[in-house]
Amino acid sequence: NDVARGIVKADVAQNNFGLYGQGQIVAVADTGLDTGRNDSSMHEAFRGKITALYALGRTNNANDPNGHGTHVAGSVLGNATNKGMAPQANLVFQSIMDSGGGLGGLPANLQTLFSQAYSAGARIHTNSWGAPVNGAYTTDSRNVDDYVRKNDMTILFAAGNEGPGSGTISAPGTAKNAITVGATENLRPSFGSYADNINHVAQFSSRGPTRDGRIKPDVMAPGTYILSARSSLAPDSSFWANHDSKYAYMGGTSMATPIVAGNVAQLREHFVKNRGVTPKPSLLKAALIAGAADVGLGFPNGNQGWGRVTLDKSLNVAFVNETSPLSTSQKATYSFTAQAGKPLKISLVWSDAPGSTTASLTLVNDLDLVITAPNGTKYVGNDFTAPYDNNWDGRNNVENVFINAPQSGTYTVEVQAYNVPVGPQTFSLAIVH
Template sequence: MLRRKRCQIITITFIMLTVFWNAPISAKQPGERVGSIPIESKKELAIDLVEAEKSKSELVIIQFTGPIREEWKEQTEDWGALLGDYIPDYAFIAKLADKKAKKKIEKLPYVERVVPFQPVTKVAPSLRSSLGKNRNVDVAVIGFDHQVNMQRTVRELVPDEELADMQTIEDTSHITIATLNAQSLEEVILSEDVIAVIPVPENKLHNDRASALTQSSTLLSTGYSGKGQLIGIADTGLDTGDAASMHPDFLGQIKSLYAWGRRGDASDRHGHGTHIAGTLVGTGEASDGIYKGLAPDAELVFHSIQDRYGALFIDVETFLSQSYADGARIHSDSWGADDYGEYSLTSFLFDRFLWQHPDMTALIAAGNTGYDGFQTVGSPATAKNAIAVGASENDRPDWGDWSDDPDQIWQYSSSGLTADGRLKPDIVAPGTAILSTRSSLAPNKNFDRRFDEFYAYMSGSSMATPVVAAGIAQIRQFLIEHGHDEPSSALQKAMLLTGADDLGEDMRRQGFGRANFLNAIETNFVDEKKGMRTKERRTYAIKVEDTTKPFVITLAWTDYPASLVANRTLVNDLNLQVTTPTGEKRNGNDFFEAPFDDEVDNLNNVEQVWIGKPDAGVYEVIVEGYNIPKGPQAYALATTGAWVQVEQEEPDDVIIGELNKKQKFADNWIRVSKPGKLKASVDWVGEADVDLYVYDLQKNAIASAKRTDHPEEVTVKLQKAGFYKIRVVLDEGDEAHFRLSISYPGK
């Protein structure tokens, strides 16, 4: 079984769906988006932790008191901890040098708790039923140390006769795939070198009118044809697989063609891969230029991955790496698992590669199981850093009511949210009755309809994905020709989502809207590659003059890959806040019910402010690094408004808090990297008196402010680097809501 699946062990068959489903959508209020989407998860440890009073394990969870500071990580490691995967909120899986290290670390003022990481926690819930039962399961074993070869570790734990088909993913040595029985599974999870054992996903394969609906044809007519762009595809094959007898629309379009599913044979006996490739780069040669792709001047790097059994030989790391090495910076993938919003191994592998190659954009089909309702989006479209594409209807009224309204979402298109509450798909594009190139080796039954010898119709989110991938090629060509070398994937995503047409559909179905590539290149944008760390913030100003169309600004970032044992996937958390010319506050993704500033998104790595009826004037925009445990974090902004110059100042640390009779003081620790001047100021609301103190690490008060006026302020010259404590004290009164600002040398 494992041998047929090979490296990624993913069995794939294409299913044409024929059932209609009408999803209910809520009434849209003026200035709001449609949907019911919580964006603020409860702050808790996002792991199925089994606590025990005693444990012999070296593995623990170290949870900090709040957003992760770099100096906290450094001090914790100095005192005997080796930090591994990040776990929301504010925690790491760690190995301790000895029991003394645990006691030292527990006493650190910014450490909330240190608890054992029990073996049963390592096993995905769907596999726990296999423990103690006499049956084999296909699993991925995840190691603590990303530099250690997990295959060697598993071989030491499991008898050789059980490991004939064990595989290690290329360039990801800490992940090994194996078939284990119950006893071997238990041995593996007891290892101190293993942090997770998860199932291997089983996946399925998930244009002439589409170009007009997305404004791609408008860009094409002005010269944005994908020139100079290379697009990677991993799919069933490409027509005959032989350049000498290839479909006329691909002559001169193929830079690289790899035969992985059937060695030496890159042909397409299904038709899926050829159809997708035509939507991307088909020249229309066989139709005198009538039925061409959306980016006909781009080229392909194609991996033919269907084997002789109909399965796909999918190796994410290999086909992404080879495509990137050949020059591709866009990858279109129209396959995925029907695993209902799960963040799977393939999701992780996409996120890992895209984090390491931030100029690579991956687009993945959301899936075709929308008839099951919400939370049907499949992996790897659940990857944070990929663009997940759903399908809207095409404009072909003669095809019936499933392709007659381009402003409707196709009934089969898979919907969000993901299992951990993130918004996917990101975008939709026409996916029904798409006319594109036909493989000469594919049977007619594999198509909706055959058009002629060279072209055929197909439908699905599979067909919508290359529409958007071609649009990204046009956007990327535009950026490069305007002097933006190596534009980030985050920038292209931000432009795409800012320019999208809102269809008035539930955002769980439409994402941020239907792709509009002309709107995308007309946005104004910032590609901030320097990045930021916890507590840093940057301020921008945007002028809005046209009040007849929505004001939109989108913040996007390529996030660090999630731990496969965590229940939530966001690692680095940035926040977007906009203040309108009238002083109204708007938080990113707080769309759905006024006020629009009472929720802060801690789930998604895309945040948007969307105002349907904006006021004219200047909008203040703040990007804050709320919690960045794996930084620095780069990001991109795109907006429909115009940038205005604003002076940037080095921000103070700002802490908001509350004091009362039960909690009469609040402590905040800082690490000063060099001698210099420390300034602290506290203001408050309430009938109370608040005092301010500064202590060194030996608990000596080195400065204080104990007046009765607002605000309390201290300035002290620090003689040496080190840790200092700023204490805010309720001296009189019942309660006080305070705002503490701190500046110090070497932040």
């Protein structure tokens, strides 16, 4: 956590903007949390900040003999040493590990899980688990999409650890409306080649595209040799390396995902406190994507998605917060002023209607992003080959236009509703310029 914080610029958000996740409640569904008791026996990282602790997998027992859940929660909001990204956020923890060590505490319909957390006040829900389905869109993926579309709940899922082959995203990480997180390397070179270059995608990180050809993961964060909270009940064998009795090292997209969840808490705090809006899930996702950094693979790319989270860029976006619902053939138009020489990144995200698990395409409502430069040059979303206005995207509910060397002057942004069968469709825009 201490190193990752600098890589994703959570430290800049803390030091320069005062963003520690205050006022945000983040839900974590995972194995368990340390002793499982919200009292003085609890790990120092969480004492006094637990809003709710639910035992869903074992009767009246939310403890963590595994170590996974405690470590994950520490990366979001641990508040002792080796702090998480949003140390002033509060925690709703849902222990889903059953007595056999599986995740039998998960309800048949994931919306039950999200609703419990929502009722406890959480508006961010992070999940470091999934099933290796090689990019398939499952009933769980569908339920995630339906919940995000209908509720103010930003839901994150780990991409999975089935890399480095392509087409290996786990479910529900294949959900359209989730923020799906892959792992890049941390910078702890004493541990060797798995943590020696922040621009390396971790070998194990699951790769896109999804089976229906969508770009996933969405964003990346460090996920190797992460130092975070250690459950007092977990054996040494649970960890990548030991540190001391309260902290230890783990790795996986499981570790990258809660880092981004903490960043989302910081970002949400910023929108509420400093930018005058309650950001919808689609805006938080658009801001993360517009701000993210290419690790050197270009776009679109199934290894890195839209790049590594770079929170200070995301804080400063120009934005439209889920507004102007569109029906088929309608459009919304905006403009902004660009400066020559300052790279331009425009992200359109919408919370699409849930797709069919048997269809070849899961996209339901097809919006298109169209950018017009001051000299009339047009760009359409996700066309990264010249000319940039002839490959229209009919698969993704994230569309980006990145212009490395913009002209100075007024750019026009159009969001066109090409086909909206389950409408009308709201959307969000985030612009780094």
